[in-house]
Amino acid sequence: MTAVTDETLSFDEAMAKYDPVLGFEVHVELNTRTKMFSAAPNAFGDEPNTNVSPVDLGLPGVLPVVNRAAVEYSIKIGLALGCKIAPSCTFARKNYFYPDTPKNFQTSQYEDPIAYDGAIDIELEDGTVFTVEIERAHMEEDAGKLTHMGGATGRIQGADFSLVDYNRAGVPLVEIVTKPIVGAGSRAPELARAYVATIREIVKNLGVSDARMERGNVRCDANVSLMPKGSATFGTRSETKNVNSLRAVERAVRYEIQRHAAVLESGQKVTQETRHWHEDTRSTTAGRPKSDADDYRYFPEPDLVPVVTSEEWIEELRAQLPEPPAERRRRLKEAWGYSDAEFRDVVNAGVMDSIEETIAAGASAAAARKWWMGEVSRRAKEAEVDPAELGITAATIVELDSLIRAGKINDKLARKVLEHVLAGEGTPAEVVQQHGMAVVSDDAALLEAIDAALAAQPDVAEKIRGGKVQAAGAIVGGVMKATRGQADAGRVRELIFERLGVAG
Amino acid sequence: MSEINREAVAHLARLAHIEMTAEELDKMAGELDVIVDSIKTVSEVAGDDVPATSHPIPLANVFREDVPGATLTNEQALSGAPDAEDGRFKVPAILDEE
């Protein structure tokens, strides 16, 4: 296929003339032990075509049987999205031929999804909350994995042949479909990213999915259309398939808005089609236009019987739901007394859980934040990992903090201690012991150093005596230098004032 | 009259992935037309008040517990494959993208 580079309008120009309408179909792979309709293991990364039963290969004569856990996970997702749960629902066959689809139909749901009519609040980075309405969440099965061989790019175009691994075929999926999202305006790309991030967070929090986008556990198809400002009639939409990172979701939506705007500005019509996102060029290319081949001939799956959900069953599952992430954030912010900005930084840095653990282990909210947002985040950045993955435990932070509060070490020393802890030399207390890193806490030794410093800077001593207490810093600095940092700066300060007979 | 013409059959054959010659399309169109004519009274029998029955014996909530069971070996999985490579099924290039 010849890739024609599409025209785009600048984002600001596009936003001046059009209102974007978004829609998302997010596929979530459930982390059940077995597949949706067979007892073969649901596992990632195994040898090809080893996690398959006759059912997953669509061998002649096989029949599906529904995994109870997959249904329960789906109901939990529905509840977490604020959906109604269908009192009774059925499976349906979606008929289309594709070599990764073993039966050449996908067992899915059509007219009666298990969950429908929900809404979730999406919080943008600056704290703006946007409500997204959920049309439906339905159960279905994943397809196998195709590898295109022989072509230069590993892409489908130009490949000589393809290889099919059906290990993923039949893995349970929940497809979450939004209602059209209007009113996001220029924040549409940001909202797109936040929406997918929120879905990911919700399913991860529920424990029903590993939610790893890089493994395809969460996959997003983004629909974009534009309507001229002031109009309420939706334009023709494009569907950008499998946008598989949060950053890509944001970029793809932004790109499609700009592309649609350019098409409309040139007086042409947007084609209803599938688009493919390319991370390398940060653009989409046209896929298949809608055609008569999209006649999926849905009909009720005769090999499966309806799922009937009693009130008791739903309530039992509702009782198992963990606290929703947004509610939890509200509760923690309140409890910790952080400002809006402080809390948002904590969330964005991905250290909320670590801080919660550290506080639970005995640290103050302020100390926990200081460490996780400060030294730990700095080192994590250097190591290019998430702060939580650096190997620093809540217990380490609590121990460091109590050593500081007991005056055994100061902040500067504590950072050194942390380095030794990270090198695997033991707990903070052990490190302090082994390296003799404790601050000089012998007042006599400190007074000796103070006297020397005062003598060396008589003018400063005079200023302090005259009430300029802030001048004490220079003396403290001298003492710290003399003790090679192993002094408790607070205590030094106290002793200076004591010595000079002034109130600190 | 003739609802099912050659174009209609050609469309259906595409959906069903069955290659058909022009003669086959014509023959099939003729046969289907007769069959459909004879069975279309069905659409006039039942009113809106009659529910559809998809399963002859009504059952509900037939589930399997989430416990791993037997799988095929890779060798068994590929035993019937017309072509295979590296433990996977081998197919010619794919025209459509999905």
Next chain:
Amino acid sequence: MNELISSSAADLAAKLAAKEVSAVEVTQAHLDRIAEVDGEVNAFLHVNTEEALAVAAEVDALRAGGLAGELHALAGVPIAIKDLIVTIGQPTTAGSKMLEGWMSPYDATVISRIREARMPMLGKTNLDEFAMGSSTEHSAYGPTRNPWDLDRIPGGSGGGSAAAVAAYEAPLALGTDTGGSIRQPAAVTGSVGVKPTYGGVSRYGAIAMASSLDQIGPVSRTVLDSALLHEVIGGHDPADSTSLTDPLGALAEAARSADVAGLRIGVVRELQGEGYDAGVQQRFDESLQLLRGAGAEIVEVSCPNFRYALGAYYLIMPSEASSNLAKFDGVRYGLRVLPEDGPMTIERVMGATRAAGFGDEVKRRIILGTYALSAGYYDAYYGSAQKVRTLVQRDFEAAFAQADVLVSPTAPTTAFRLGEKLDDPLAMYLNDVATIPANLAGVPGISVPGGLADGLPVGIQFLAPAREDVRLYRAGAALEALLEEKWGGPLLAQAPVLGGVK
């Protein structure tokens, strides 16, 4: 004729238990019979000589070793398997070029149960391709012939199983019945065939034609034999979501009781008369007289919506079949055909494979089903057919309020000549007019021999409410006993001699 092959399964079981004969002798006798007559009949697509004899030898060894107590009552009694049911160790073709030589890596549930019972499997029997047909002429491997007249069809789609049993090549066989594929072949070959209640026998491993209609069931020469086989294969299977959890019921006991005194038998007004051969109607009326004489109460019932059943069936069946047969695409198993020219893409390989692998009738049904499900037609066709199904069920409910079982001729005609209806699909479809309502409603049915018309067998069908298969065996066995008393022996004793000495 060799008594080992003319005996019923029940008699063979008794002789085996009494050590009058060995399982190897019984199995060998049937293999010999197959070798002797199957060149003419073409009931078998594959003969499973070695495995059958090995299983038989195992049974004999266990019995000789004093372990008879651990053996199933039918252990050592051979059986033939319709080649729509997957088996490890024997090819499964579904009568199609699409699966020529395909070996299943797994067993159907009914096959596992037959193995547990240690019944030697004689081989796989012929059928219309993917069970689509009423004459077995749509097999990719040549037609099966009716043992009563080799120029005539044995019914279908299970013509191979029915002919094998009628030609004494096997005492028992498995069939599948989607619209009559067990009962109609039984009727035209003078044998017995049962379609159990939907869900009564696991469908796991039966290559699906129409999932909501298909049932596996027994084929035999006596009603009791069908009951015994039904007890082997029936009962709950967790691998089939539509499998019933209900206990099977005492089927063989019902067949042995063979008592219709006080039984209310409903004659379905719509399943007789116009369209039914005069000879068929005569035998049917005589059977009613006999039943009445034995103390049954004969009542007339009306099922007005049955007249739409054929139309509904020919929408639902092809719709489901079009989807069930999509998996045959040349990717994972079976035939792959490369297009002769043009680009070599998988889409074109699929198209060429399905063009070459499927026969005309299969293509006809796939295209019809694709049409009935396609956008804009679903409500008028598939949707309406599912509503007719509701009406047919309601008719059954009303009829069963008046009668314990219903009765009709199984098929409107006796066996027709090979080729006679091959170019007229509609005429072919009419063969199933009396059997189809049971599949739509999921109720069980049996066909038992009802005599001859112009020298060819006529079948009598009983239908019972869902889960009441036991009534079929009671009524069927009673009619069988009454007729055999009249004839002085089984109907098949009147069949012409095949393969030399009778």
